[in-house]
Amino acid sequence: MAVPHSLPQRIFLLAYNPDKGRVGLGTYLGAMLRAAALADLYRGGHLTDERGRAAVRTVRQQLNDGGWVHLQPHRILGLFPTTKVTIRDPRVRKELLDRVNTALHNPIGSIDPADAALVAIIAAGDLKLVLDRKTRRASKQRIQELTKLSGPIGPALHSSIQAAAIGEV
Numbered sequence: 001m002a003v004p005h006s007l008p009q010r011i012f013l014l015a016y017n018p019d020k021g022r023v024g025l026g027t028y029l030g031a032m033l034r035a036a037a038l039a040d041l042y043r044g045g046h047l048t049d050e051r052g053r054a055a056v057r058t059v060r061q062q063l064n065d066g067g068w069v070h071l072q073p074h075r076i077l078g079l080f081p082t083t084k085v086t087i088r089d090p091r092v093r094k095e096l097l098d099r100v101n102t103a104l105h106n107p108i109g110s111i112d113p114a115d116a117a118l119v120a121i122i123a124a125g126d127l128k129l130v131l132d133r134k135t136r137r138a139s140k141q142r143i144q145e146l147t148k149l150s151g152p153i154g155p156a157l158h159s160s161i162q163a164a165a166i167g168e169v
Contacts, residue, residue: 007036007043060085068092100130103146104139113149120147120154125161 004010011032015023023029041047048058060083063069067088074084087093100122103115122130123143136143147154 007040008033011036097130104135104142108145108149111146111149116146117150117153119143120150121157123147124154124158 004013012023012029015027015029015032017024038047042049045058045062048055050057060069060071064071070086070088072084072086074082076082096118099112099115100119103111103119119131120143123136124147131139131143
């Protein structure tokens, strides 16, 4: 018999007490499932750890490997090494912007949960390049609905950003 591939699923099955018909009391199941999900991302190469922080280098490299961006070594003022990122096909970014716009305007039942999560993360991260102040104000209720639809990720990111802003993280 095959076991589930997902680490969170494996953790749940191990935490489940078949004799009692439930997950044991006093377990830190939620924290373990979140850690397992992050471990799956890390193992799959979708998350890189640099001194305890998630690194963006892996995502850029994956986008380059997939043909969505071009990475070019570059030096600022001829001294400081950096990487210049060029989007290969601007239509891809436009499609993503269209998905955000669709999520903000179409009936909530027709929204792809991944697009709802996209809006929730962008709003929580205050990505003004995508959601400017005017759009955020006009779409406040809708953003809340999409955030609710997308689960705890948006609120967790918002809390993390607020904590970092006041120096708690």
